[in-house]
Amino acid sequence: MSNFFKDKVMxxxxxxxxxxxxxxxxPYTFSxxxxxxxxDIPEKYTLSYDEVIEACNKNYDMPAMxxxxxxxxxxxxxxxxxxxxxxxxxxxxxxxFIEDGTWLDRTNEExxxxxxxxxxxxxxxxxxxxxxxxxxxxxxxxxxxxxASGKEVQDILGCPKEEMRSRSxxxxxxxxxxxxxxxIRKDEWKIRNIDLMLKAAKWTVDAxxxxxxxxxxxxxxxxxxxxxxxxxxxxxxK
Numbered sequence: 001m002s003n004f005f006k007d008k009v010m011x012x013x014x015x016x017x018x019x020x021x022x023x024x025x026x027p028y029t030f031s032x033x034x035x036x037x038x039x040d041i042p043e044k045y046t047l048s049y050d051e052v053i054e055a056c057n058k059n060y061d062m063p064a065m066x067x068x069x070x071x072x073x074x075x076x077x078x079x080x081x082x083x084x085x086x087x088x089x090x091x092x093x094x095x096x097f098i099e100d101g102t103w104l105d106r107t108n109e110e111x112x113x114x115x116x117x118x119x120x121x122x123x124x125x126x127x128x129x130x131x132x133x134x135x136x137x138x139x140x141x142x143x144x145x146x147x148a149s150g151k152e153v154q155d156i157l158g159c160p161k162e163e164m165r166s167r168s169x170x171x172x173x174x175x176x177x178x179x180x181x182x183x184i185r186k187d188e189w190k191i192r193n194i195d196l197m198l199k200a201a202k203w204t205v206d207a208x209x210x211x212x213x214x215x216x217x218x219x220x221x222x223x224x225x226x227x228x229x230x231x232x233x234x235x236x237x238k
Contacts, residue, residue, distance in 0.1 A: 030194035049111040139177040145208040
């Protein structure tokens with residue numbers, strides 16, 4: 001494969017003494033999730049009476065509670081959004097647990113029972129489902145597309161011929177979304193970098209809107225899949 005299609009991360013792994021282990025396991029990487037794991041977030045944080053009162057009085061939603069009660073973690077907006085991400089694999093990344101029979105004794109300022117924030121960071125077995133849903137949301141928020149450009153994207157992704165006959169922009173987007181879900185869930189392109197998957201979804205949307213640089217990047221990524229190796233990185237076409 002020419003340098004134009006080189007996967008630098010994969011190349012470094014193949015040439016390092018201990019890269020064989022990563023190549024054998026083929027783990028997924030996701031910078032946002034990696035950063036959150038490094039923050040050593042507890043799986044369970046039990047609120048005190050004062051914290052419950054503060055949350056109630058100020059009508060805190062989950063992102064606000066995470067920001068206030070985990071203030072030492074210094075979350076970015078993207079990390080807070082991710083921690084409040086729901087509906088992947090029928091789970092929420094964070095949720096509130098209230099033990100049955102819990103009540104507040106305001107007279108004595110005591111909390112009877114337990115109210116906790118539970119953090120469920122996805123593991124290796126859930127990462128594909130998470131990526132597929134995040135990609136679906138990118139496509140769902142897509143605005144106007146160019147029909148001709150959308151058909152080019154369908155062709156690159158390998159959408160079924162019967163779906164490519166439609167000239168409806170809404171049907172084209174649904175076709176692209178369905179096909180991307182299939183590519184991710186069936187691991188057809190062997191992408192191991194979730195950041196790259198999300199970029200590919202963005203390139204798909206932009207390419208369908210007629211942006212040439214996005215089309216070039218999507219085409220390059222598709223060409224890299226012909227090596228039949230897992231993909232960890234791709235240098236973007238500028």
